[in-house]
Amino acid sequence: MKKLNITIVGGGSTYTAAMLKTICDYKDKLPIRKLALYDIDEKRQERVGKFAEILIKERYPEIETFIYTTDKKEAFEDVDFALMQIRSGGLKMREKDEKIPLKHQAVGQETCGAGGFAYGIRTIPDFIELVNDIRKYSPNAWIINYSNPAAIVAEATKRVFPDDKRLINICDMPIAMMEAFSTVLGTTRQKLSPRYFGLNHFGWFTALYDETGKDRLPEIYSFLKEKEILPSESEMLDQSWQDTFKQLAVMVRDIDGYIPNTYMQYYLYPTKIVEKSNPNYTRANEVMDGREKRVFSMLDEIIEKGTIEGSPIQNGVHGDYIIELVTSIINNENKIFLIITENKGAIENISSDAMVEIPCLVNANGVEPLRVGPIPTFYKGLIEAQLAYEKLTVDAYFNNSYNDALQALVLNRTIVDTPKAKAILNDLIEANEGHWPTLKRNTKDSLNKFKI
Numbered sequence: 001m002k003k004l005n006i007t008i009v010g011g012g013s014t015y016t017a018a019m020l021k022t023i024c025d026y027k028d029k030l031p032i033r034k035l036a037l038y039d040i041d042e043k044r045q046e047r048v049g050k051f052a053e054i055l056i057k058e059r060y061p062e063i064e065t066f067i068y069t070t071d072k073k074e075a076f077e078d079v080d081f082a083l084m085q086i087r088s089g090g091l092k093m094r095e096k097d098e099k100i101p102l103k104h105q106a107v108g109q110e111t112c113g114a115g116g117f118a119y120g121i122r123t124i125p126d127f128i129e130l131v132n133d134i135r136k137y138s139p140n141a142w143i144i145n146y147s148n149p150a151a152i153v154a155e156a157t158k159r160v161f162p163d164d165k166r167l168i169n170i171c172d173m174p175i176a177m178m179e180a181f182s183t184v185l186g187t188t189r190q191k192l193s194p195r196y197f198g199l200n201h202f203g204w205f206t207a208l209y210d211e212t213g214k215d216r217l218p219e220i221y222s223f224l225k226e227k228e229i230l231p232s233e234s235e236m237l238d239q240s241w242q243d244t245f246k247q248l249a250v251m252v253r254d255i256d257g258y259i260p261n262t263y264m265q266y267y268l269y270p271t272k273i274v275e276k277s278n279p280n281y282t283r284a285n286e287v288m289d290g291r292e293k294r295v296f297s298m299l300d301e302i303i304e305k306g307t308i309e310g311s312p313i314q315n316g317v318h319g320d321y322i323i324e325l326v327t328s329i330i331n332n333e334n335k336i337f338l339i340i341t342e343n344k345g346a347i348e349n350i351s352s353d354a355m356v357e358i359p360c361l362v363n364a365n366g367v368e369p370l371r372v373g374p375i376p377t378f379y380k381g382l383i384e385a386q387l388a389y390e391k392l393t394v395d396a397y398f399n400n401s402y403n404d405a406l407q408a409l410v411l412n413r414t415i416v417d418t419p420k421a422k423a424i425l426n427d428l429i430e431a432n433e434g435h436w437p438t439l440k441r442n443t444k445d446s447l448n449k450f451k452i
């Protein structure tokens with residue numbers, strides 16, 4: 001098999017170390033010639049880079065070249081896979097995305113509601129620039145994206161790169177849920193095959209087949225009606241993740257139907273979420289005080305010792321899932337993955353151009369969506385509004401339009417109220433100066449735009 005060149009974009013991410021560990025564990029299925037880390041933050045990436053040198057020497061010495069760089073040509077030339085995990089604006093801007101909506105009694109979340117909207121408008125230009133740069137140096141590279149908000153990134157990149165079959169957007173949340181479900185079922189996630197539909201961070205499980213073909217989701221459903229399911233990931237020990245998984249049981253008990261993604265809590269329980277949020281200490285603070293410090297102090301210790309032996313480094317679902325996807329492509333495995341992809345009739349009663357999250361076969365030719373069929377009214381209604389929100393968010397960026405932005409926020413279930421949407425938008429504009437394009441207010445011919 002041809003040896004691969006892989007670049008991790010956002011090399012300084014808190015997830016890179018665990019992803020590198022998975023890469024080493026997969027070395028028999030994943031022959032690598034060159035591995036590169038690329039980031040715009042030289043110092044942050046250097047700490048991950050120095051750790052990676054030690055890891056590779058000890059666990060994957062067959063890698064011929066390892067580099068970490070802030071130079072795009074060095075990072076993107078002759079690449080087979082670019083694995084994307086950038087955070088536009090960093091955790092400091094995430095903090096603002098979460099705190100500004102909360103100030104107005106609206107959900108303050110990284111990818112949902114007004115927070116996800118702000119993060120989306122920041123990410124679109126950075127991500128498009130990166131795809132253009134990767135394509136310049138490596139026209140055939142597979143670009144696998146984790147960067148959030150993945151729904152907005154997927155909608156924006158579909159518009160700019162409509163024919164790019166090698167640009168794939170994924171999310172690990174349903175996979176982390178399956179990991180927790182598999183513990184309850186006494187099996188492993190890899191033996192379960194999901195059936196699922198929706199948008200990113202806005203979807204539902206409809207079945208979970210085991211290796212005999214038996215649907216095990218009814219067992220999860222009954223379990224949740226009685227008890228709670230907690231995350232099995234060591235990265236999810238924080239109270240906020242425990243509470244999020246506890247809320248899954250509440251959602252299943254309150255409304256009969258499919259099993260929702262944990263992110264549905266922000267749309268179905270916005271009042272409760274706002275009430276229990278601390279507007280002065282949000283998830284961004286928890287991550288900066290927790291995961292970020294934990295990961296980087298672990299890396300610094302490994303660098304000081306000069307070995308990874310005895311270190312607590314672990315794989316995570318995040319790194320495992322993307323590497324499983326890469327191996328399914330290079331080995332033409334035809335495994336089923338949940339992918340954010342253009343609907344094209346898969347969900348029969350949702351528009352064809354929607355970027356939906358559904359099961360797909362993944363092989364050497366890329367992604368082949370499986371048919372979902374028609375979905376019931378409740379789910380269709382929720383999805384249609386969220387989809388319109390996503391499209392208007394991307395419209396707001398490309399049209400530089402204040403009105404598109406306002407319409408997006410009014411449509412979002414976490415906001416709804418127009419004066420509240422306006423107040424949040426105005427604060428976000430101020431906070432994102434230098435990150436967002438200038439959003440132009442209505443002009444006198446704006447009515448013409450809406451002529452039918």
Ligand SMILES: NC(=O)c1ccc[n+]([C@@H]2O[C@H](COP(=O)([O-])OP(=O)(O)OC[C@H]3O[C@@H](n4cnc5c(N)ncnc54)[C@H](O)[C@@H]3O)[C@@H](O)[C@H]2O)c1
Nearest residue numbers: 010012013014015039040041085086087146147148171172
């Ligand atoms: N899709 C999913 O399910 C999923 C799961 C986990 C994390 N994520 C996403 O992965 C990303 C990384 O998360 P994190 O918590 O590790 O963030 P982080 O801030 O720790 O790391 C992100 C890194 O990206 C770098 N970066 C920012 N802009 C860049 C650019 N234009 N080019 C290159 N590098 C750039 C930063 O310097 C930083 O080192 C986020 O977007 C997060 O939302 C997605």
Ligand SMILES: O=P(O)(O)OC[C@H]1O[C@H](O[C@H]2[C@H](O)[C@@H](O)[C@@H](O)O[C@@H]2CO)[C@H](O)[C@@H](O)[C@@H]1O
Nearest residue numbers: 148171172173176233235236283287316317318
């Ligand atoms: O609040 P954060 O930064 O901890 O998490 C936000 C991300 O949450 C999901 O990712 C999970 C992932 O599912 C799990 O496997 C493990 O690695 O923890 C991650 C969270 O830390 C979600 O899918 C992402 O889109 C979010 O960025």
Ligand SMILES: [Mn+2]
Nearest residue numbers: 171172173201
């Ligand atoms: Mn996700």
